[in-house]
Amino acid sequence: MGYAQLVIGPAGSGKSTYCSSLYRHCETMQRSIHIVNLDPAAENFDYPVAMGELGHLEDNLDDWLTEELDNFLDDDYLVFDCPGQIELFSHVPMLRNFVEHLKRKNFNVCGVYLLDSQFMTDVTKFISGCMASLSAMIQLELPHVNILSKMDLVTNKKDVEDFLNPEPQFLLSELNQRMAPQFAKLNKALIELVDGFSMVSFVPLDLRKERSIQYVLAQIDNCIQYGEDAEVKIKDFDPEDDD
Numbered sequence: 001m002g003y004a005q006l007v008i009g010p011a012g013s014g015k016s017t018y019c020s021s022l023y024r025h026c027e028t029m030q031r032s033i034h035i036v037n038l039d040p041a042a043e044n045f046d047y048p049v050a051m052g053e054l055g056h057l058e059d060n061l062d063d064w065l066t067e068e069l070d071n072f073l074d075d076d077y078l079v080f081d082c083p084g085q086i087e088l089f090s091h092v093p094m095l096r097n098f099v100e101h102l103k104r105k106n107f108n109v110c111g112v113y114l115l116d117s118q119f120m121t122d123v124t125k126f127i128s129g130c131m132a133s134l135s136a137m138i139q140l141e142l143p144h145v146n147i148l149s150k151m152d153l154v155t156n157k158k159d160v161e162d163f164l165n166p167e168p169q170f171l172l173s174e175l176n177q178r179m180a181p182q183f184a185k186l187n188k189a190l191i192e193l194v195d196g197f198s199m200v201s202f203v204p205l206d207l208r209k210e211r212s213i214q215y216v217l218a219q220i221d222n223c224i225q226y227g228e229d230a231e232v233k234i235k236d237f238d239p240e241d242d243d
């Protein structure tokens with residue numbers, strides 16, 4: 001069983017920076033992970049590049065992946081740093097096919113959606129960020145972790161805290177205050193949608209703090225049962241059999 005994070009989110013939300021910080025964190029913890037950049041346009045990498053260069057994303061993703069995955073062990077942990085074009089995970093089937101491919105190869109995959117913390121300062125931005133995340137979630141059908149990136153830029157923590165684990169009623173009343181009265185019904189429907197998918201939950205990430213990276217990683221590992229499988233392996237291990 002392999003493990004994979006698919007790191008997605010709007011352009012500039014901090015995906016590549018997260019990947020390199022995660023790489024360094026794991027290096028310190030002496031834990032093996034491989035970062036793979038899926039952006040054919042990317043040239044400068046802040047982390048060792050784990051796979052060969054990909055040409056045009058749409059054309060040869062399948063062949064490329066088949067070939068490249070052969071270089072990895074069955075229980076390797078891969079982190080895919082995706083490009084930021086929102087259409088890639090909202091309505092183009094490419095990333096979805098990519099995920100199917102990984103699943104066929106026995107990978108447990110988690111969608112890791114990054115949203116810039118500056119989107120969290122008012123309710124309308126929050127809702128639009130949620131909608132984009134939701135569309136990725138529906139398109140990819142993956143276990144999903146929402147991350148609020150760039151927490152070091154947040155000066156007033158209170159502003160953001162309101163949106164980390166918000167009550168639906170709070171969101172609705174905020175939204176109603178911001179919008180003209182004729183939107184009341186739509187607001188209610190939006191909040192119900194967001195609440196119904198139980199995705200109104202963001203994990204804050206402050207890359208200056210190892211503890212914060214560790215916490216985010218633990219949430220994702222939990223989603224793809226990373227630690228659990230390892231534990232089983234240790235339990236199943238019988239020294240008597242080892243000769």
Ligand SMILES: Nc1nc2c(ncn2[C@@H]2O[C@H](COP(=O)(O)OP(=O)(O)OP(=O)(O)O)[C@@H](O)[C@H]2O)c(=O)[nH]1
Binds near residue numbers: 207
């Ligand atoms: N202060 C701060 N800046 C950050 C953080 N993460 C990323 N940035 C900055 O935000 C900008 C975009 O970061 P990237 O990591 O390239 O974002 P990305 O999501 O990979 O962007 P695309 O690949 O273009 O979609 C860069 O200028 C980063 O230095 C963070 O945690 N704190």
Ligand SMILES: [Mg+2]
Binds near residue numbers: 015017081082083
């Ligand atoms: Mg990037």
